[in-house]
Amino acid sequence: MNPTAAILIIGNEILSGRTADSNLNHIARRLADIGITLAECRVVRDREEEIIDAVNTLRAKYTYLFTTGGIGPTHDDITIPSLSKAFGVAVERNIQVEAKLREYYAARTNAANLRMADYPAGARVVWHGEQFAPGCIMENVIVLAGLPRVMHIMLEAALPMLQHGQPTHTRQVDVWAMESQIAESLEAIQNRYPNLDIGSYPYRIEGRAGTALVARGTNAAEVEAAFEAISSMLAEHGAEIRAA
Amino acid sequence: MNPTAAILIIGNEILSGRTADSNLNHIARRLADIGITLAECRVVRDREEEIIDAVNTLRAKYTYLFTTGGIGPTHDDITIPSLSKAFGVAVERNIQVEAKLREYYAARTNAANLRMADYPAGARVVWHGEQFAPGCIMENVIVLAGLPRVMHIMLEAALPMLQHGQPTHTRQVDVWAMESQIAESLEAIQNRYPNLDIGSYPYRIEGRAGTALVARGTNAAEVEAAFEAISSMLAEHGAEIRAA
Numbered sequence: 512m513n514p515t516a517a518i519l520i521i522g523n524e525i526l527s528g529r530t531a532d533s534n535l536n537h538i539a540r541r542l543a544d545i546g547i548t549l550a551e552c553r554v555v556r557d558r559e560e561e562i563i564d565a566v567n568t569l570r571a572k573y574t575y576l577f578t579t580g581g582i583g584p585t586h587d588d589i590t591i592p593s594l595s596k597a598f599g600v601a602v603e604r605n606i607q608v609e610a611k612l613r614e615y616y617a618a619r620t621n622a623a624n625l626r627m628a629d630y631p632a633g634a635r636v637v638w639h640g641e642q643f644a645p646g647c648i649m650e651n652v653i654v655l656a657g658l659p660r661v662m663h664i665m666l667e668a669a670l671p672m673l674q675h676g677q678p679t680h681t682r683q684v685d686v687w688a689m690e691s692q693i694a695e696s697l698e699a700i701q702n703r704y705p706n707l708d709i710g711s712y713p714y715r716i717e718g719r720a721g722t723a724l725v726a727r728g729t730n731a732a733e734v735e736a737a738f739e740a741i742s743s744m745l746a747e748h749g750a751e752i753r754a755a
Numbered sequence: 756m757n758p759t760a761a762i763l764i765i766g767n768e769i770l771s772g773r774t775a776d777s778n779l780n781h782i783a784r785r786l787a788d789i790g791i792t793l794a795e796c797r798v799v800r801d802r803e804e805e806i807i808d809a810v811n812t813l814r815a816k817y818t819y820l821f822t823t824g825g826i827g828p829t830h831d832d833i834t835i836p837s838l839s840k841a842f843g844v845a846v847e848r849n850i851q852v853e854a855k856l857r858e859y860y861a862a863r864t865n866a867a868n869l870r871m872a873d874y875p876a877g878a879r880v881v882w883h884g885e886q887f888a889p890g891c892i893m894e895n896v897i898v899l900a901g902l903p904r905v906m907h908i909m910l911e912a913a914l915p916m917l918q919h920g921q922p923t924h925t926r927q928v929d930v931w932a933m934e935s936q937i938a939e940s941l942e943a944i945q946n947r948y949p950n951l952d953i954g955s956y957p958y959r960i961e962g963r964a965g966t967a968l969v970a971r972g973t974n975a976a977e978v979e980a981a982f983e984a985i986s987s988m989l990a991e992h993g994a995e996i997r998a999a
């Protein structure tokens with residue numbers, strides 16, 4: 512069994528509609544690459560009790576929890592104190608990170624930006640090559656920035672520190688057909704391959720109905736066999752394959 | 756107090772990284788327009804027990820719950836039976852919707868596409884102008900499609916049936932400054948306007964640090980006053996305003 516994970520996106524700006532999140536999709540794809548099964552995602556506001564509740568639920572339920580957002584220098588950045596309360600530990604300043612921040616901000620160093628050197632007591636700092644504050648791993652919780660550019664760097668630094676599993680294999684075939692025309696045959700194939708996720712995703716292109724049929728799983732041979740079964744089924748239905 | 760809401764996004768394809776969700780942002784913006792406070796979002800897999808658990812938690816916690824995804828004709832579309840179990844009611848076929856589907860699919864009508872006429876017993880069908888199956892409202896749960904184009908139509912048909920509140924007002928000012936330089940002054944303004952959300956969102960443009968400062972709330976006069984306070988504070992700091 513692969514390790515499992517959840518993502519907790521922290522930020523009023525996502526729920527107010529101001530910002531369209533792109534971090535979920537990025538993390539999802541990277542986790543699939545390295546064999547960690549992303550099982551759930553939640554988005555909560557910048558409110559301590561909501562963050563604590565979600566952190567404690569999700570870290571107990573999955574191998575890993577990734578948080579994004581709320582780790583900057585302003586009053587709405589409350590991920591670190593909230594996480595510390597969730598774990599029942601103090602907030603501690605990391606003096607190596609503080610030294611880096613003092614070097615980076617120089618004359619503009621102040622109490623606000625030094626807060627980015629604060630971590631839950633016991634957290635491991637995840638160093639990366641850039642000058643801004645690193646993320647951290649607190650037990651099984653990986654703390655990442657909300658800004659996508661910074662999040663990507665922090666995520667790549669953290670992934671080698673985690674347990675990897677079997678990467679996900681995917682085969683997809685697209686047909687010019689409504690998904691309802693092949694629904695029953697597709698279900699029969701899903702039932703033959705219970706370890707795989709067989710998905711059906713309809714769309715329209717210039718008014719014409721198309722469907723993407725996707726087989727996903729960690730066993731490459733099973734994915735290939737299911738793909739062959741889907742292809743044969745489509746041929747039996749006389750469905751027109753859509754060139755990718 | 757405005758009505759509150761959560762969104763439940765149902766679909767393996769979001770968590771596998773295959774599909775980047777855009778429905779959260781669309782619904783968030785529309786709810787802000789009509790004064791419904793979006794407080795939480797969850798993404799779960801196409802698994803009955805996970806859907807039931809999330810539905811029952813979120814419908815009890817907020818005025819409204821919007822679900823997206825899982826209402827098509829294929830085996831992975833299990834939102835309606837899961838929702839019915841969550842409410843402890845049977846799945847019932849709506850004969851008016853069935854008649855519409857038979858007309859639309861004509862010779863291609865089959866058991867799979869007629870499943871789109873099934874609803875939890877007691878749900879209100881939300882009719883809209885297009886030929887495909889309508890969504891429904893079951894008590895305080897609004898059931899929407901996952902396909903963005905279809906979701907948008909269903910959402911607009913459902914919104915007039917809901918309780919509206921005070922729409923959100925927003926004022927934003929952008930500065931060429933690191934957010935840490937103004938963090939303490941901004942927090943003081945937040946403390947003076949506890950009913951507003953004052954947010955700080957950093958970014959970089961060609962290596963130069965910028966920050967968007969945002970005041971949001973349902974009281975337009977308060978939002979305006981906070982915006983003026985932020986602008987005065989920036990002037991005191993000698994911060995360079997970035998033209999929008």
